[in-house]
Amino acid sequence: MVGSLNELKEASSEEIARSRRLLQHPYAYLDEFGGFSALSNCSSKQADTFTAAPKKIIEESRHSHTEIERRVKNLHRRIWQNRNKIWSNVTPSNPIDMLDPVIALKFVGYDCELDETLGIFYSDGKLIEVAGTIAKSSAKVCISRRFENNIRNFTAAHELGHALLHQTGSLHRDRPLNGTIISRDPIEWEADKFATFFLMPRKLVKTTFEKIFLTDKFFLNEETAFALGYGDFMELKGKVKPLRQLSKMLASAEQYNGRHFISLANQFRVSTEAMAIRLEELELLAL
Ligand SMILES: [Zn+2]
Known part of the structure; x- marks a missing residue:
């Protein structure tokens, strides 16, 4: 997506309709940034180039x-x-x-x-x-x-x-x-x-996770709850539903099994939420 609000204003509704017909593609729509993807790289005054440019974007975006x-x-x-x-x-x-x-x-x-x-x-x-x-x-x-x-x-x-x-x-x-x-x-x-x-490269996140949590897949049980610093397993189990809560807890944890460390989110310089999502994508934990 490229394009500014001004470019968008310049683009006539006729051009937008034309681009939709030409492209027959979902990219030919107003995007959430106030730009118009199908008009990338071409202004309303450059009708000659209009047919070629959107196609290039589509190919490149796939x-x-x-x-x-x-x-x-x-x-x-x-x-x-x-x-x-x-x-x-x-x-x-x-x-x-x-x-x-x-x-x-x-x-x-x-x-x-x-x-x-x-x-x-x-x-x-x-x-x-x-x-x-x-x-x-x-x-x-x-x-x-x-x-x-x-x-x-x-x-x-x-x-x-x-x-x-x-x-x-x-x-x-x-x-x-x-x-x-x-x-x-x-x-x-x-x-x-x-x-x-x-x-958050797959291999590096996995190896760092394993070093911290001593497993390639974290399951919540009495032992792991205790290692996280929770004496009451059932209370923790109630707290971490849905899975995202547990993912966030592991992404931001700074101690495990009596050892202190920099959290995964901070080591990789991402938000706790972003790391939590990545841990789930890599299937590194389960309830
Ligand atoms: Zn962007």
């Missing part, structure tokens, strides 16, 4: 879950192979420290800066503060300082996804993102998936 994960793995591998060049002074000893979307953006050729504010935009009739922008034409990403670190981190990783998956020719703006809202726009969904895989 990335399967598996394909996105494969692309992220490739990027991780390239970052690892080039770690001595990227971190010329001190190469991180912990692989989690290499999951830095700002460094990755620079590695793939993007200029990335932090700004005090990136303005506001309309979505669903509400004014929303912009958390991140990307302009592929100038290879530039901006992240707003107005949000807490895990939102900045996820938003930067989302922009990294756009940089590697999509043609975002004009300025694309994003709301604050932390990976817990499923986007209705397929392109936004893909960028979110990219961010999730980039920040």
